[in-house]
Amino acid sequence: MDAVVIESLEPLIAELRSRGFAVVGPVVRDGAIRFEEIASAGRLARGVTDDQEPGRYRLRETGDEMIFSFAASPDSAKRYTQPPRQALFRMRGERIEEAEEEAPRIALLGVRACDLAAIGVQDRVFLGGRHPDPAYRLRREALLLVAVNCAVPGGTCFCVSMGTGPRVTAGHDIALTELAAPHRFVVEIGSERGEEIVRALPRAPASARDQADAEEVSRTAAGRMGRQVETEGIQERLSAHDSPRWQQVGARCLTCANCTMVCPTCFCTTVEDSTSLADGTAERVExxxxxxxxxxxxxxxxxxxxxxxxxxxxxxxxxxxTWIDQFGMSGCVGCGRCITWCPVGIDVTEELANLP
Amino acid sequence: MISHPMTPVVYRVRSRRPDRVDTVTLTLEPLRGDCPPFLPGQFTMLYAPGVGEIPVSISGRSRSGGYAQTIRAVGAVSAALCGKRPGEVVGVRGPYGHGWGVPAAAGLDVVVAAGGLGIAPLRPVVRALLAGRDRYGRVSVIAGARSPATLMYPRELARWSRQGADVQVIVDHPDHAWHGPVGLVTRLVDRIVFEPRRTHAFVCGPEAMMRATAEELLRRGVAPARVELSLERNMKCAVVRCGHCQFGPLFVCEDGPVLGYDRAGPMLAVAEL
Known part of the structure; x- marks a missing residue:
């Protein structure tokens, strides 16, 4: 199906909801762009952009009608593919019962190319090895991805360096490009599921001008990356275990773990065990x-x-x-979250540039 | 639904033998069915219900086909496991990991070097070597302990000696009754006979002991790839998902725990890798 144009997101959201999807999209909350379930397009962030620099994140009103004028938010798709806490099993006496795995159908609206790349990394980690995770697979299959081509990259973005964006090329069901004057969305299809949904929407074929405008959005965005990384020879540079740079950055790092919490690919987990005082049931949570x-x-x-x-x-x-050694791909997708949310403003791109 | 890789199987404690003041050997059997086969050097994740789960090497197969696992009480989970009595249940996942390269030792002299509890994952190696004694050259077992009271498997060491191994024991802190050598296991490398260029070594113990022993064997002319070590790292999953056991590019749970010194040596030389 060729690209089409829609004038509003309202019919798309209604269609997704009628198909049983909880629609999760970007809203303004707590002074940041956060992902939460929405019932209508009116709840989406509108007329706001973000200023992102090392250790700095501020929303700023633009006064225009554009919805997706911001870059990566502190939330990522990881919250939905790999929930922060999940029950593993319970043990009662001599019986172990696995957690009832419910995978609610979720349509993530507004994920960016870097986020799609991050989901690809997670797929490799959780499904690509000798011990595939059936719970991850269920959640992943229940997830519908409505991506948005980035128009306004943040000051800490470097997806161009990591080869993951800004244009959506794979992993999506539907991809939107938001255009101004008049306000409209160019819609591209990424999957059969996506096509079925778009066919149910009021739409018009995308004109040559619509398509040219959409391409211009991605071209402009690619030229406005706030950061860059030289990936050539990166493994060799990182083998400098004795570089004095590690002592310098280590003296600044608070080891607060913020970078790993906002990172869309960091997958490490631990487990917590407890026993119910009421009936002695043991429970294990990851x-x-x-x-x-x-x-x-x-x-x-x-x-x-x-x-x-x-x-x-x-x-x-x-x-x-070492991620490349382990999984055949980089663990970084260039979203810049770790730079923005580092409380002391440590910049991975600067650290990499200063290794021998 | 396909079982999740983090879900254990319930096993019953069949027997419990105290080895020393803080260490016991449990034999474990599944409530239903048989224990899966294991290779020397592999480990399981042992779950003490409601307390936690830790990796423990398999130190042998019991007569009735269960796993023998030797556990030292050093933290909450290991203490809870050590306290399990026959009839009680635990959770078991595994066996996991890349074990010792016993077949690679065929036709060669073999050195088995153990420090402290490091002898537990080596016990199936020695049993395999002695079960096929004529397939190997000289078989030497050198074992170190902090004190005579903490020496592991003393009766089994004596049996291995009768079965054709040169068994030497050393302690770091002797008591009045001790007449043997005093010091670290590395000292025993000079007391055993082997042809360095035709020798395969299996080394397990604290990391410093393994590195010192490996370096001593290398100094004598044993090839780095013929010196195998078993690494210990924090592990929450053993199925390459928790990330805790990373050692450079390796996941110790899957690429290890047994690694050749040709690979492990240069990485162990990097602090905090």
Missing amino acids: RWDSCFTLGFSEVNGTPVRGSNPGRYRQWLTHKFS
Whole structure:
């Protein structure tokens, strides 16, 4: 199906909801763009953009009618593909019962090319090895992805360097490009599921001008990356375990784990065990963990990585180098979240540029 | 639904043998069916209900076909497991991991070097070597312990000696009754006979002990790839998803725990890798 144009997102949201999807999209909440379930397009962020720099995130009103004029938000699709906490099993006496896996149908509206790439990375981690995760597969199959081509990259974005954006090319069901004057959306199809939904919408064929305008949006965005990374020879540069740079960045790093929490690909987890006081049922829960905590590497009471430089080096080296050895792809998609949300403004692109 | 890789199978504790003041060997059997086969050097994730789960090497197969697993009480989970009595249940996942390269030792002299509890994952190796004794050259077992009271499997060491291994034991802190050598396991490398260029070694113990022993064997002329170590790292899953056991590009749960010193040596030389 060729590209079409729609004038409003309202029919799309209504169509998705009528098909049993909870529509989750970007809204303004707590002074940031957050993802939450919406019932109508009126709830979506509108007329706001974001200023993102190392350690800095501010929303700013633009006064226009555009909806998607912002870059990566602190939320990513990870919250839906890999929930922050999930029950694994319960044990009663001598019986183990696996957690009832419910995978609600969710349509994620407004995910960007970097986010789609991140989901691709997670697919490789959770489904590509010898121990595929059936719960992840259920959640993933219940997820419909309505992507948006980025128009206004943030000051910490570098998807062009990582080869993941800004234009959506794979992994989506539907891709939108928001255009101004008149306000409209060019709609491209990424899957059969997506096509079925778009066919149910009031629409017009995309004109040559619509398509040219949409391409211009991605071209302009690609030229406005706030950051860049030289990926050539990156594994070799990261093999400099003794570089003094690790001590310097380690002296600034608070090991707060913010970067790993906002990262759309960081997948590390830990487990928590508890026993009910009422009936003695034991329960096991898996939750997000971070290589920045001391307990992460602890063996017999002593952490393998006890120092800040050691833990920072583990994170950066894993993300950009050993991830390639392990999964055949980089762990970084260039979304810039780790730079924006670092409370002391550590910039991975700067750290990588300063390694030998 | 396909079972989740994090879901354990319920096993019953069949027997419990205290090895020393803080260490016990449990034998475990599934409530239904048989124990899956294991290779020497592999481990399971043992779950103490409501407390937690830890990786524990398999130290042998019991007469009735269960897993023998030796556990030292060092934290909440290991203490809870050590306290399990016959008849009680635990959760078991696995076996997991890349084990010892016992077949690679065929036709060669073999050195088995253990420090402390490191002898537990080596016990199935020695049993396999002695079960096929004529397939190997000289078989030497060198074992170190902190003190005579903490020496593991003393009766089994004596049996291995009778079955054709040169077994040497050393302690770091002797008591009045001790007449043997005093010091670290590395000292015993000079007391055993092997042809370095035709020798395969299996080394397990604290990391510092393994590195010192490997370096001593290398100094004597054993090839780095013929010195195998078993690494210990924090593990929450053992199925390449929790990320905790990473060692450079490797996941110790799947690429290890047993690694050749040709690979592990240079990485162990990097602090906090």
